[in-house]
Amino acid sequence: MAGRLAGKVALITGGAAGMGAAFVRVFASEGAKVAAADIQDDLGLKVAEEVNRAGGEAIYLHLNVAEQRDWTAAVAQTVRRFGKLTTLCNVAGIYRTEGTETETIEGWQQLIAINQTGVWFGMRTAIPEMKKAGGGAIVNISSVAALSARPMAVAYHAAKAAVHLMSKVAALEYARDGIRVNSIHPGFTMTSTASALPEEMKKALADPVPMGRAAAPEEIAYGALYLCSDEAAIVTGTELVIDGGLSARH
Numbered sequence: 001m002a003g004r005l006a007g008k009v010a011l012i013t014g015g016a017a018g019m020g021a022a023f024v025r026v027f028a029s030e031g032a033k034v035a036a037a038d039i040q041d042d043l044g045l046k047v048a049e050e051v052n053r054a055g056g057e058a059i060y061l062h063l064n065v066a067e068q069r070d071w072t073a074a075v076a077q078t079v080r081r082f083g084k085l086t087t088l089c090n091v092a093g094i095y096r097t098e099g100t101e102t103e104t105i106e107g108w109q110q111l112i113a114i115n116q117t118g119v120w121f122g123m124r125t126a127i128p129e130m131k132k133a134g135g136g137a138i139v140n141i142s143s144v145a146a147l148s149a150r151p152m153a154v155a156y157h158a159a160k161a162a163v164h165l166m167s168k169v170a171a172l173e174y175a176r177d178g179i180r181v182n183s184i185h186p187g188f189t190m191t192s193t194a195s196a197l198p199e200e201m202k203k204a205l206a207d208p209v210p211m212g213r214a215a216a217p218e219e220i221a222y223g224a225l226y227l228c229s230d231e232a233a234i235v236t237g238t239e240l241v242i243d244g245g246l247s248a249r250h
Ligand SMILES: NC(=O)c1ccc[n+]([C@@H]2O[C@H](COP(=O)([O-])OP(=O)(O)OC[C@H]3O[C@@H](n4cnc5c(N)ncnc54)[C@H](O)[C@@H]3O)[C@@H](O)[C@H]2O)c1
Pocket: 013, 014, 015, 016, 017, 018, 019, 020, 037, 038, 039, 040, 063, 064, 065, 066, 091, 092, 093, 094, 095, 114, 141, 142, 143, 144, 185, 186, 187, 188, 189, 190, 191, 192, 193, 194
């Protein structure tokens, strides 16, 4: 075990699959105690078991990020199990391709509840524990979709842009508490969901990337590892774009 996160206790949403599962593995391998939280309980339990078998320390918690009561329970369980909470990664998210007229009210509200309100719930519930712990770090997964627009996916762009600025607001509010808040903006990333896309769609998404390929989920996790480690002790209120150069050309 390397130790860039030794002494940290991290709650990671979306921890059962895709990017979040990569965060759980990378954080645990760097010495963090990890609570992996998701709604896919079977997959999440497997991720935690795998970490524990590899010599790390992880638990799985059921957490629908759109439910404040789930957040209250998950933060309490994490603190009960590991003694404190120092680190929060809001990774859970969904995607919809509906446009300004075609999006439904239900679809809009569901996406905003998970991708935007869920991030606020997470921060407001974790921050009091981080204050007790003497500081902490929050990484919110936004997207390149927060930085420039494409037609369609109106709710997704709206939520990811909100997460970008919500992260900066919280960074300013809690800087003097030693709580750092940053956002990560991945481009096309080959998570389980992305792998299931038809080959021609994957090619269409990868072709415009200057580096010519999707990111691996671990390549996003390494950015979060830095931001949540003490190496980033003076880094707050900023954004880390990890997109193979995609947004450099806009
Ligand atoms: N994959 C990409 O290309 C890409 C690019 C930019 C940003 N992102 C963002 O990265 C994050 C992770 O995406 P991914 O590609 O790994 O997706 P994924 O679908 O592979 O994994 C998302 C995880 O979030 C969980 N989840 C969904 N709704 C939830 C809820 N209400 N409560 C708790 N957990 C819930 C799912 O069960 C799943 O385990 C998302 O926020 C996504 O918007 C992804």
